Structure formats: C-alpha cells, structure tokens
Amino acid sequence: MKAVFGVLASASGKLVVAAVAVGMLCSGAAAQQYKIRLGHPLTVSDSTHTAMLYLADSIKKRTEGRVEITVFPADQLGAQKDIGEMVRQGANVIQLTDALFIGQWEPDAAILQAPYLMDNPDDFKKLIGSEWLQDLSKRFQAKNIRVLSWDSYFGTRQILSRKPIRTVADLSGLNFRVGAAPMYVEMVKSLGARPITTAFAEVYTGLAQGALDLLEAPLPTQYASKFYEQAKYATLTGHMIGWDPVIMAESYFRSLPKDIQDIILEEAARAAAYMTELKKEDERKIVAAFEAQGVTVIKDVDKKPFRDATAAVYERYPGWTPGLHGKVRALLGN
Numbered sequence: 001m002k003a004v005f006g007v008l009a010s011a012s013g014k015l016v017v018a019a020v021a022v023g024m025l026c027s028g029a030a031a032q033q034y035k036i037r038l039g040h041p042l043t044v045s046d047s048t049h050t051a052m053l054y055l056a057d058s059i060k061k062r063t064e065g066r067v068e069i070t071v072f073p074a075d076q077l078g079a080q081k082d083i084g085e086m087v088r089q090g091a092n093v094i095q096l097t098d099a100l101f102i103g104q105w106e107p108d109a110a111i112l113q114a115p116y117l118m119d120n121p122d123d124f125k126k127l128i129g130s131e132w133l134q135d136l137s138k139r140f141q142a143k144n145i146r147v148l149s150w151d152s153y154f155g156t157r158q159i160l161s162r163k164p165i166r167t168v169a170d171l172s173g174l175n176f177r178v179g180a181a182p183m184y185v186e187m188v189k190s191l192g193a194r195p196i197t198t199a200f201a202e203v204y205t206g207l208a209q210g211a212l213d214l215l216e217a218p219l220p221t222q223y224a225s226k227f228y229e230q231a232k233y234a235t236l237t238g239h240m241i242g243w244d245p246v247i248m249a250e251s252y253f254r255s256l257p258k259d260i261q262d263i264i265l266e267e268a269a270r271a272a273a274y275m276t277e278l279k280k281e282d283e284r285k286i287v288a289a290f291e292a293q294g295v296t297v298i299k300d301v302d303k304k305p306f307r308d309a310t311a312a313v314y315e316r317y318p319g320w321t322p323g324l325h326g327k328v329r330a331l332l333g334n
Contacts, residue, residue, distance in 0.1 A: 039077030051275035100181035107319030115310035148268035153276035154242035155218020220282035
C-alpha cells in the first residue's frame with residue numbers, strides 16, 4: 001500500500017507541476033506585451049507633445065500595460081520622411097504627421113490642407129464620417145497605412161518673419177521655410193518667395209544665421225519653439241487650417257489582438273479631441289503672448305490678395321482626382 005501510495009503521490013505531484021507550467025504559459029501568452037514607438041516633429045513644450053503623451057498613457061492604462069508606447073518628440077525618432085518609411089515598411093511605429101506629407105502616397109489627402117480651403121477649424125467636422133473621407137482611408141489601408149485619426153487640430157497657419165510682411169509683394173525673393181511637401185512648395189512659389197524645406201528642428205538656427213527670412217506655422221507652434229527670439233513680425237494671413245493625421249502600418253495594426261485594435265482607435269479619437277481642445281486654447285492666448293515678447297503682430301492684413309495668389313495651387317497640384325476641389329468644397333458647404 002505504501003508503494004502504491006507513493007506512486008500516486010508522485011504522479012499527483014507531476015500533474016500539479018504540469019498544471020502550473022501550463023498555467024504559466026497561458027498567463028504569459030495573455031500578457032504578451034507590445035512595444036510601439038511614436039514620433040512627431042514638435043518640441044516637448046508644444047501641446048502636440050502633451051496630446052501624444054496622453055495617447056500613450058491612455059492606451060497603456062486601458063490595455064493594463066500590454067501596450068507600451070514611447071513618445072519621441074522633435075524628430076528624435078527621425079525626420080518625417082524617415083518615420084513615414086518605417087510605417088510603410090510595417091514597423092511598430094505610430095506617426096503624427098500632416099495631410100500634405102501623407103499626400104505623397106495618396107495625393108487627394110493633400111487637399112485637406114490646401115490654401116484657404118476652410119474658413120474656420122470647425123469646417124473639418126463636415127468631412128468626418130463622409131463617404132469621401134472613408135474611401136480615402138481605405139485607399140491608405142491598401143498602401144499599408146492605417147489612419148488612426150484624421151482630426152487632431154494643429155492650428156491655423158500664420159507667417160512669422162524677420163521683417164514686416166503686409167502684402168504679397170513683400171514676400172518676393174525671400175527664403176521662406178516650409179515643410180517638404182508639394183503643396184507647401186507650390187504655395188510659396190505662388191507667393192513669389194523661395195521655398196526652403198529645411199527640417200523643422202533646424203529652423204531656429206536658420207533664422208539666427210539669416211539663412212531663413214520667414215516661416216509659416218500655427219502661432220502656438222512658433223511660440224513653443226521660441227522662433228520669436230529670431231523673428232519679430234507675425235502676420236495673420238490664416239492661409240491654411242491644419243489637421244494632423246495619426247498613422248501606423250496597416251500590417252502591424254492587423255497583427256494586434258482585436259481588443260487592442262479597438263482600444264487604439266478609440267483612444268486615438270480621444271487624443272485627437274484633446275489635442276484640438278489644447279490647440280484652440282493656445283490660440284486664444286497666443287497673440288498677447290507674442291506681443292509680450294516684443295513681436296509686432298500684423299492683424300489687419302488684407303487676405304484677398306494672398307487667397308488670389310495661392311488659387312493657382314489648385315490648378316497645378318499633381319495627381320488629384322478630377323473634380324476633387326469642387327467635391328470637397330461641396331461637402332464643406334462653400
């Protein structure tokens with residue numbers, strides 16, 4: 001009997017050990033971690049960075065630590081082009097970018113940031129949920145890009161310069177820093193200036209050294225980057241209303257468990273709303289902040305000549321679907 005009992009006890013012990021081992025394996029599988037890098041070009045003092053930290057933290061909390069996102073500001077992960085290629089190749093990367101940058105893969109996206117397309121930021125709400133924007137998202141998916149959100153408001157873009165800009169003629173021949181996207185380049189050419197596509201992180205030095213005469217960006221972004229230390233004139237042209245898509249590789253997105261996919265999409269929408277709220281609040285305070293730094297803010301600029309000059313961009317932008325401009329303007333009710 002003792003021998004039999006010993007055998008049973010031994011077998012029972014092995015069963016317990018086996019059960020524990022299986023349990024550990026199952027637990028390990030359930031708790032699999034996913035590490036993702038998130039890159040954007042703005043400084044840590046910009047509201048964009050605050051919103052992206054919010055996104056990373058929200059996803060980590062809702063997935064109970066299964067997804068950990070590290071945020072890299074100020075092009076630390078690479079320039080826009082480099083991060084975009086990482087996304088296209090299927091890397092575990094999220095990118096906050098802009099409609100003009102992703103327009104290199106689907107040109108129709110660039111119209112979202114065309115000069116004087118929208119009258120105010122709330123106009124963009126008319127496009128969310130539209131059949132046109134849904135179709136555009138599907139076209140990006142076919143090119144291995146998942147647009148997690150379209151509607152992170154980046155701001156209304158204005159000019160900051162080293163000398164006063166009051167008319168289109170004042171821009172003639174100046175070195176005008178813009179992003180490396182065809183829409184920016186064509187816009188600057190239409191205004192008679194010389195487009196300079198230096199990286200955003202190098203703009204401060206370019207202004208200080210005199211290699212750049214002016215730039216364009218939302219005033220809160222200019223302020224966060226302290227460009228006002230080198231350029232003392234802000235002109236409120238309001239030439240573009242910018243919205244930043246947040247993207248990742250479609251192939252990597254689909255490799256994630258369904259519950260994590262859902263959480264990422266939900267939290268990307270919340271982060272977009274949060275960034276929009278932050279940026280609008282920044283803009284309400286920004287003119288006074290610039291003036292406190294000794295910047296002359298030119299508020300009474302006549303926008304019509306700027307609008308008329310940049311209208312040519314719509315005629316020569318490459319690759320747009322025929323009738324795109326009219327279709328989008330109809331959706332906007334313009």
